[in-house]
Amino acid sequence: MNDDPAALSARIDRTNELLQRMLAEVAKTPSTHAIFVDAGYLYAAAGRLVAGTEDRRAFDLDAEGLIEALIDKARQIFADSRLLRVYWYDGARRRIHTAEQQSIAELPDVKVRLGNLNANNQQKGVDSLIRTDLESLARHRAISDAALLGGDEDLVSAVEAAQGYGARVHLWGIEAPEGRNQAEPLLWEVDSQRTLDLDFFKPYVSRRTTAAYEAAATRPGREDVRFVGAQIAAKWLASRGREALVELLPGHPYLPGSVDQDLLVEAEGILQYSLRGQADLRRALRDGFWEHLRTLY
Numbered sequence: 001m002n003d004d005p006a007a008l009s010a011r012i013d014r015t016n017e018l019l020q021r022m023l024a025e026v027a028k029t030p031s032t033h034a035i036f037v038d039a040g041y042l043y044a045a046a047g048r049l050v051a052g053t054e055d056r057r058a059f060d061l062d063a064e065g066l067i068e069a070l071i072d073k074a075r076q077i078f079a080d081s082r083l084l085r086v087y088w089y090d091g092a093r094r095r096i097h098t099a100e101q102q103s104i105a106e107l108p109d110v111k112v113r114l115g116n117l118n119a120n121n122q123q124k125g126v127d128s129l130i131r132t133d134l135e136s137l138a139r140h141r142a143i144s145d146a147a148l149l150g151g152d153e154d155l156v157s158a159v160e161a162a163q164g165y166g167a168r169v170h171l172w173g174i175e176a177p178e179g180r181n182q183a184e185p186l187l188w189e190v191d192s193q194r195t196l197d198l199d200f201f202k203p204y205v206s207r208r209t210t211a212a213y214e215a216a217a218t219r220p221g222r223e224d225v226r227f228v229g230a231q232i233a234a235k236w237l238a239s240r241g242r243e244a245l246v247e248l249l250p251g252h253p254y255l256p257g258s259v260d261q262d263l264l265v266e267a268e269g270i271l272q273y274s275l276r277g278q279a280d281l282r283r284a285l286r287d288g289f290w291e292h293l294r295t296l297y
Contacts, residue, residue: 031081031144034137035070036130038150039090045151045174045181049198050205059207063104066204071109073196074147077170084143086110087133089126093266094235100272131158138165147172148190151182159189172196220271222284228267229288237293245293252290263289 043061044054051059067086074083088104088111095114097105105112113133115125130150135158137143146162148155149172159169171190173182175197187193236259237245248259255263267285268275275281 031078032084032142033074033078033081033145033147034084034143035074035086035147036134036149037067037070037086037088038126038130038148038152038155039088040126041150041152041181042174045176046201046205049175049177050201051207053207057208059205062204063100064107066201067104067107067110069200069204070147070149073200077147077194078145081145083109084137087130088112089115089129091115091124091126093262093269094239096232096235096266096270098269098272127152127154127158130155131161134158134167134169135161135165138162138167141166143167145170149173151186153183153185156183156185156189159186163189163191168192170194174201218273219278220273220281222281225267225271225275225281225284226288226291228270229263229285229290230292231270231288232263232266233289233292236289237296245296248293252294253286255286255289260286 043056046061047054047056047059053059067088071083071086086109090101090112092098092101092114093116095116097112097114101112101114104110113126113129115129130148134146134148138146138161144167146167146169148159148169151173159171162169168191169189170192171182171186171194173193173195175195248255263285264275264282275285
């Protein structure tokens with residue numbers, strides 16, 4: 001039986017009204033962007049551009065000021081969009097925050113994500129973290145635009161994953177004194193490209209003098225170093241387990257060379273201070289490591 005024309009017309013009017021309401025709500029919903037920073041690329045490229053070196057220990061980076069500048073830059077580019085947050089990707093020994101990384105993590109609207117750092121100070125797992133976050137945020141429609149500061153070819157899969165869910169990915173690069181510091185395949189895949197120049201980074205990067213480099217950190221006290229040793233022991237036990245501890249205990253008070261070296265490097269990262277040639281602090285570090293383990297077993 002055919003519907004009454006008046007009733008049909010009324011249903012069409014109600015449907016149109018609902019559609020208009022939905023379109024109005026969508027129009028009022030702001031688009032959202034996020035900034036993804038590969039800190040390894042940032043330190044290397046900005047350090048070389050401003051300070052003439054990629055060695056992080058040779059220059060200071062005002063991360064707070066730079067992050068605010070990146071947020072302002074995004075605000076200009078994505079004028080009708082709101083910031084979700086800044087994602088800061090870096091490497092650390094066994095993913096234990098350094099003092100600098102912890103201070104960055106405490107900044108508002110910033111999320112620090114840590115990959116591992118191998119014996120050659122190379123980041124491991126950072127690219128996969130970026131892909132996971134980009135893909136997840138795009139899939140859940142949490143962002144419409146992603147500003148990606150990086151240059152590694154391994155980021156291509158992260159870009160493609162986000163684009164597959166409808167997000168637009170905008171690649172930000174750092175001016176290279178010569179040549180190029182971003183992989184061509186990455187440049188081909190993104191939706192737009194932008195290069196931040198020397199003037200952008202100069203206020204936030206400064207080369208340390210030789211004296212400042214040598215005295216970059218105040219000498220920590222023995223108790224502070226002992227505490228760090230205990231902290232690393234807790235992480236070591238959590239990752240290695242009881243069986244590794246049983247093998248380690250008979251050697252007390254000595255540590256195998258590989259364990260002792262890892263302990264030293266990790267402690268220096270946390271303390272931001274070199275323990276080389278500091279025999280008393282090295283002993284305090286080992287004491288703290290052993291004391292934590294021996295109180296448990």
